[in-house]
Each structure stands twice: as structure tokens, then as C-alpha cells.
Amino acid sequence: MSLTEFLIEVAGNYVATIGFGILLNIPRRALNYAGWIGVMGYFVYKFIVIWGGGYVVGNMMGAVLIGVASLQAARIKKMPMILFNIPALVPLVPGGQAYQMIKYFALGENSTAFVFLIQVVMISGAIAFGFLLSELVNRVQQRVWRHRR
Amino acid sequence: MSSQKKRDQLILHTALTAGRIMIENGSEVERVEDTMERIAHNAGAKTSQLFVMITGILMAINGEVGAQIEPVKRRTFDLEKISVVNDLSRQFAVHKITLQEFSNRLGHLDKSTKYFPFWLQLLSAAMVSGPLEVVFRHNLPDFWITCVVGALGWLVFYLLNKFIQIRFLSEFAAAATIGVLAIWSVHLGLGNSVDDIIIGSVMPLVPGVPITNSVRDILAGNLVSGPARGVEALVSAAAIGFGIAMVLQFL
Structure with missing residues (x-):
């Protein structure tokens, strides 16, 4: 991946995450953090895929990072966590695979469509499981945090 | 007392x-x-x-x-x-x-309802579509047309949602509009790839809130509300999918 491509992807993810945030009407103060969390989540996914970790693990780790970073942002800004993790999730949505699935079902090529269907299910499951893991990290951290004070 | x-x-x-x-x-x-x-x-x-x-x-x-x-x-x-x-x-x-x-x-x-101004929402719908098309598909030449198609699709969704207030129908109509516009724009030579334009333009319609909430509710042990949200997300996704599939039949 060249530097130009990297910069384009950073800008694209940042702008797209903020755009989705505006569509959901999240408060202005939260937009910047949400944007950067979206960028970080996508690049965790991207680098794991580049280093050969596979797209399922990539999506899962991306979701974990989004969950953990959103809780930190929520704590700093004193705002609900969903303001950050919902827009940040958008770059991970398997839009391409879902579209290919619909297309091949519509064209009647069911065997190709099932390949994409399985990918969509795997990715959605990985993201859900990633959120589960991030919740685990958050709860352990909260315990430790409370214990220390 | x-x-x-x-x-x-x-x-x-x-x-x-x-x-x-x-x-x-x-x-x-x-x-x-x-x-x-x-x-x-x-x-x-x-x-x-x-x-x-x-x-x-x-x-x-x-x-x-x-x-x-x-x-x-x-x-x-x-x-x-x-x-x-x-x-x-x-x-x-x-x-x-x-x-x-x-x-x-x-x-x-x-x-009170205090949304962002309408033009800003339209602009951000465009800014969700175009950049994500580039990120997912690495297809720079189609950036502008994806922005336009995405914004128009979201406009259809917004207007219908305002007047008929059935979310799933609005999503269906918006997805069908996006499909028609994408095919049309490639036909007129404004874009190169129907697939890429549709993938980008559909992104503003993604049901992000129900998906996230569904997962979090189920994890919290709320086995009634979590699956209910999941059904909401699934019906939305199916509505978008049917809208696109209907148009692709005529490709």
C-alpha cells in the first residue's frame, strides 16, 4: 500500500464516519472523536488482513478496538458510548459482499451467491463477537479502575 | 401524605x-x-x-x-x-x-427537534457514499458520481420517510432509486462500474443503530429487546436488498 493510498483511505474513513454521524444527529462535540475511532477501527482490520490474519480475525479485532476506544472517548467527553461506536462501525460493514450476494441471487447463480452469503454471515458474526470481547475488556478495566480508587 | x-x-x-x-x-x-x-x-x-x-x-x-x-x-x-x-x-x-x-x-x-440543517445532511449522505466507495473498491474515477447517486438515494429515503413514515418502504424505494440511477449513469457514460456505484451509494442507508444495539442488548442478557432490534435491522437490510435485486433483474 503506497502512501497516497494510505492517506486517501484515512481521509475517506474519517469523512464517511463523520457523515454517518451527522445523519444520526450525534452532537457536534462527539463528531471528531467518532471520526478518528472509525479510522483506527478500519486500519486495525486492514493491517491484519495485509499481514495475513484473515478477514474474520481482522473484523473482530477492528470491532474490539472500536468498543474499547469508544468507552475511553465516552469517559473523556462524559457522553454515552453509542455516540462513538455506531458511526465508527460503518467502515467495517460488509457492504461489498452483501451486494455481491444480492446480485448473484438476483441473477440466479445461487452457488456463487452462497459463497458471499457465508462471508457476510462470518463477518457480521466476527463484528458481534468483537463487541463481546470489547465489553469484556471494558468490564475488567472498570473493575480494576474502581478497585484502585 | x-x-x-x-x-x-x-x-x-x-x-x-x-x-x-x-x-x-x-x-x-x-x-x-x-x-x-x-x-x-x-x-x-x-x-x-x-x-x-x-x-x-x-x-x-x-x-x-x-x-x-x-x-x-x-x-x-x-x-x-x-x-x-x-x-x-x-x-x-x-x-x-x-x-x-x-x-x-x-x-x-x-x-423540539434539532437536526442538522437539511443541506448538511444531504452533503453528509454524499460524503458517506463517495469516500466509502473509494475505500472499499479503490475506484477513484467513480467518486463523484457515487456521491451524487448516494445523495439522491438518501433524498428519496428522507422525503418518503417524512410523508409515509414506514421506514422499510422508504428504504426499499431509496434502494431501487439508487439501482436505477447507477445503471443509468453508467449507460450515459458518467460512471464505469454499476457494482461500485451501488455499493457506495447504499452505505448511508445501513441500519447501524439497530445492529449495534441488538448486539449490546443481547450481551446484556436482554433476550426480548435484543432480538427485536435484530429483526428491525434484518428487515431493513432485506428491504434494501430487495430494492437492489428488483432493479438488477432488468439489467
Whole structure:
């Protein structure tokens, strides 16, 4: 991946995450953090895929990072966590695979469509499981945090 | 006795209104329960019993006769209101505002709708479509046409949602419009790839709020509201898919 491509992807993810945030009407103060969390989540996914970790693990780790970073942002800004993790999730949505699935079902090529269907299910499951893991990290951290004070 | 009863009534009213506003605008159930419990506790109620679902809330305080119910009739996505309720609840907890003030402000919040200006929403729909098309498909030449198609698709969704108020139908119509426009623009030579344009343009319609909330509700052990949200997300996704599939039949 060249530097130009990297910069384009950073800008694209940042702008797209903020755009989705505006569509959901999240408060202005939260937009910047949400944007950067979206960028970080996508690049965790991207680098794991580049280093050969596979797209399922990539999506899962991306979701974990989004969950953990959103809780930190929520704590700093004193705002609900969903303001950050919902827009940040958008770059991970398997839009391409879902579209290919619909297309091949519509064209009647069911065997190709099932390949994409399985990918969509795997990715959605990985993201859900990633959120589960991030919740685990958050709860352990909260315990430790409370214990220390 | 009478003043105590009035006070209890006000606590119930405030907590129920806060809960309803949060669910209506797309909060997860665990947060609603937590906020309502905090309000009751901070207002001086000894105990509170809650039953929160995404179609209605039931609440009683101090174990007395006379639980109250608050139906949740409509569901939109306006995360700012959740944030405002959260702020008010925090202010109430540190005694910056009184219970009566809290209740009044909630009533005011419920009536007002403060969205971003329309042109900004349209622009951000374009800014979700185009950049994500480039990120997913690495197809720079189609950036502009994807922005335009995405914004137009979202415009159809917005207008229909305003007038017929059935979310799934609006999503279906918007997806069909996106499909037609994408095929048309490639036909006219404005774009190169129908697939890439559609993938980008559909992104503003993704049901992000129900998906996230569904997962979080199920994890929190809320086995009624979590799957209900999941069904909402699934129907939305299916509506978008049918819209696209219908157009692709005529490709």
C-alpha cells in the first residue's frame, strides 16, 4: 500500500464516519472523536488482513478496538458510548459482499451467491463477537479502575 | 401524605419520560434502565422496580401500589437527544437542577427537534457514499458520481420517510432509486462500474443503530429487546436488498 493510498483511505474513513454521524444527529462535540475511532477501527482490520490474519480475525479485532476506544472517548467527553461506536462501525460493514450476494441471487447463480452469503454471515458474526470481547475488556478495566480508587 | 404522593408522582413521571425519550431515539435498553434507576435513586426513592422493553416501559417506586406504564409508539434515530437526557441526569445527580426543572426540560426536549440543517445532511449522505466507495473498491474515477447517486438515494429515503413514515418502504424505494440511477449513469457514460456505484451509494442507508444495539442488548442478557432490534435491522437490510435485486433483474 503506497502512501497516497494510505492517506486517501484515512481521509475517506474519517469523512464517511463523520457523515454517518451527522445523519444520526450525534452532537457536534462527539463528531471528531467518532471520526478518528472509525479510522483506527478500519486500519486495525486492514493491517491484519495485509499481514495475513484473515478477514474474520481482522473484523473482530477492528470491532474490539472500536468498543474499547469508544468507552475511553465516552469517559473523556462524559457522553454515552453509542455516540462513538455506531458511526465508527460503518467502515467495517460488509457492504461489498452483501451486494455481491444480492446480485448473484438476483441473477440466479445461487452457488456463487452462497459463497458471499457465508462471508457476510462470518463477518457480521466476527463484528458481534468483537463487541463481546470489547465489553469484556471494558468490564475488567472498570473493575480494576474502581478497585484502585 | 399528599405532598409525598405528589413527589412520587413527579419522580415516576420524570423517569418514565426520560426512558421513553431515550428508547424512541435509539438507545440500548441497559442504558435506559440504568438512567431511570439513577433518577429515582437521586430523587430520594428508596427502591425502584423497572421493566423496560422497546415497545413500552413499566415502573414502580418504593414498592407501592400503582405502577405506571409508558408506551413507546415511534422509533427514530436522534442520538443527540440521548446525549441531552444523559447530561440532564448527570446535572440532577449533582443537584445542579431540581426535579421539577428536570421534568420541564424533558418535556421541552420531547417537543423540539434539532437536526442538522437539511443541506448538511444531504452533503453528509454524499460524503458517506463517495469516500466509502473509494475505500472499499479503490475506484477513484467513480467518486463523484457515487456521491451524487448516494445523495439522491438518501433524498428519496428522507422525503418518503417524512410523508409515509414506514421506514422499510422508504428504504426499499431509496434502494431501487439508487439501482436505477447507477445503471443509468453508467449507460450515459458518467460512471464505469454499476457494482461500485451501488455499493457506495447504499452505505448511508445501513441500519447501524439497530445492529449495534441488538448486539449490546443481547450481551446484556436482554433476550426480548435484543432480538427485536435484530429483526428491525434484518428487515431493513432485506428491504434494501430487495430494492437492489428488483432493479438488477432488468439489467
